[in-house]
Amino acid sequence: MTTLRSSWPSRLRQLLSSDGAIGPSVKLDSEPPPKIKAFIEKVIQCPLQDIGIPLSGFRWEYNKGNFHHWRPLFLHFDTYFKVYLSCRNDLTLSDRILEDESPLPKYAIMQILRVMQIILENCPNKSSFDGLEHFKLLLASTDPEILIAALETLSALVKINPSKLHGSAKMVGCGSVNSYLLSLAQGWGSKEEGLGLYSCIIANEKTQDEALCLFPSDVENGCDQSNYRIGSTLYFELHGSSAQSKEHSGDKDSPNLRVIHMPDMHLRKEDDLFLLKQCIEQYSVPSDLRFSLLTRIRYARSFRSPRICSFYSRICLLAFIVLVQSSDAHDELVSFFANEPEYTNELIRVVRSEKTVSGSLRTLAMLALGAQLAAYTSSHERARILSGSSISFAGGNRMILLNVLQRAILSLKSSNDPSSLAFVEALLQFYLLHVVSTSTSGSNIRGSGMVPTFLPLLEDSDPAHIHLVCFAVKTLQKLMDYSSSAVSLFKELGGVLSF
Incomplete structure (x- = not known):
């Protein structure tokens, strides 16, 4: 050789x-290089409310990074989140959920998450990262762009290095955020409930095609109508005094069962938080179930717009990418694949749909397959969990993806589409x-x-x-x-x- x-x-x-x-x-210097130190000082010296200004021009210009060099900056980000997020009723999902007077500082949040993601992507020694509790607040936002940015940042945190497979990889855990990731990754529900990932994505993509067509068809496919109807319906079960939601409970014969059932959520004029508040008051929803309920509301209402629905398709895929690589998400993954044993095949169907699914969603589906494979190889415990998920990239599946890759490579000659x-x-x-x-x-x-x-x-x-x-x-x-x-x-x- x-x-x-x-x-x-x-x-x-x-x-x-x-x-x-x-x-x-990676060169593990104990002292940050002058260039990094100067940038961090510039950000810290800026008034906290204006933190987005010095961050806006940040680009990676530091070769391979050392996460310890950036810890002062991340601690400063923690301070910002504690001041501007931790006290907000709309993010903590408190009983006073509609009482926040100031709008969410979206620009600053997006800049912080962008910089965090860039640093985490370029620093291999990121297992010492803390501050995950802030992501529980960010994932409770009703702004899908903030959700996507938060999940992309978490994805950079947990991403497994291909060179560290076969048990040598040090996987990073997401702690209590895992339950939130599970709720988001479940999307519009499992195939057993009538609507899987692929069918929902296809229904939304066809809706966008109709919107762009000069002469949309008058008669819609009956299957598409059914998917649309199921996807826009809120169905949430509360069991007993300690109320467990449907996705965490299999006891459907409980005498204390209460069901929140609201069809055609995409036609409701009220916003997500107003509907959540209404449900909390009417059904006495406990605080530990409010995020799951809010997630169901957000997904059901996403059908009000092809653009919003596309956002939530991305959110669904990104949440899975993070969850499957989170080192301490064993219970959540067991629960996920109990409902979706064919999820790998669902992802492959999305990847193969060249003419009906957008490139960005096909890319995320492919990244989800890669994340699943990396997790399967990196951890014996993760391999045990994923072994029942129809994960098999030998034989037919491998050839299917090779054919997709072959066509994609050939298409590069005629297109520079990002x-x-x-x-x-x-x-x-x-x-x-x-x-x-x-x-x-x-x-x-x-x-x-x-x-x-x-x-x-x-x-x-x-x-x-x-x-x-x-x-x-x-x-x-x-x-x-x-x-x-x-x-x-x-x-x-x-x-x-x-x-």
Whole structure:
């Protein structure tokens, strides 16, 4: 293998020069570099209410990061959240839920979450992160853009490094946030309840197509109407004095059962918090169930707009991505897959729907598959839980995704759409995870079609695609590390000559 690599062109050797994680090694300095220290001081010295101003221009310019260097900034963010979020009735879901006079400081919150996400994405040693209690407040927001930003930040926190698989990865837990993630990941309900992830996404995407069409059809598909009706209906069960919601209780014969049933929520003029307040007062909903109820209200009312519904499809997928990688979410995942044992196949159906599902949602579905695979490989306990989730990327599923990847790579020649680039990157990340997490034999690698699928990227000279070329090269490197027949196939197909 060493001889073959030494004969490869310099560009290929350079891309393969790091056998570990993609990127340079981390230099663990105890003192923050002057540039980082100056930025943190600039933010801290700014009046707290204006924190969004110095954060607005933040970009990552620090090579590979050390999370400890940024702790003073994160502590400052904690101070902001304590001052401006912890006292809000609309986020704590108190009995006085409608009594907040000042609007939520959205701009500052979005800037803080953006900066946190960038730092967490670039710092591998982030297990010492704290402040998760603030995310429970953020996830209670009725602004879907804040939910998405919060979940993207949590995703950066828990993301498993492909180079740290096979039990060596130090997974990060989300603590009490896990129950909130479960509620959000369950979306509009399970397939057993009549509406799964795929059918809801398809129903919403078709609605958007109708809105853009000059001559929308007068007759809608009966199945779509049914999905729309189920998705916009609020159904929530309260059991006994300690009231457990439907998603946490299987006892439907309790004499103390109370049901909140409200159809056509998308037609209601009242906002989410007003409806929650109404339910709290009418049904005496205890505080520990209010987030779950609010989540059901938010999803049911999202059908009022294709744009809002698309937001909540993203929220549903992002919540799963975080939950499946959270180290201490065992109970929540058992509960999730008890209702959705076919969730992996649901995600693959979304990924395959090239003509009916937007690129951004297909990318998130692909990232969800990658997150599931990374968690499965990183933890024996997580593998035990996921073993009943129809998680199988061998055989048919692997070929399905390879065909999707092949078409996506070919489409890069005619499109520089950011969503297309992101989708290809998500597919390549998945296959890097797949190769790292397996000890596939050489014959299976040859039969899988992975080498010929990846080779066209080696000839791609578009500067905007260099990160995709890096992923392809890394994956091919791992394939050839496992099998000499993969090396032979690579040479037979002209892979070396591509460089």
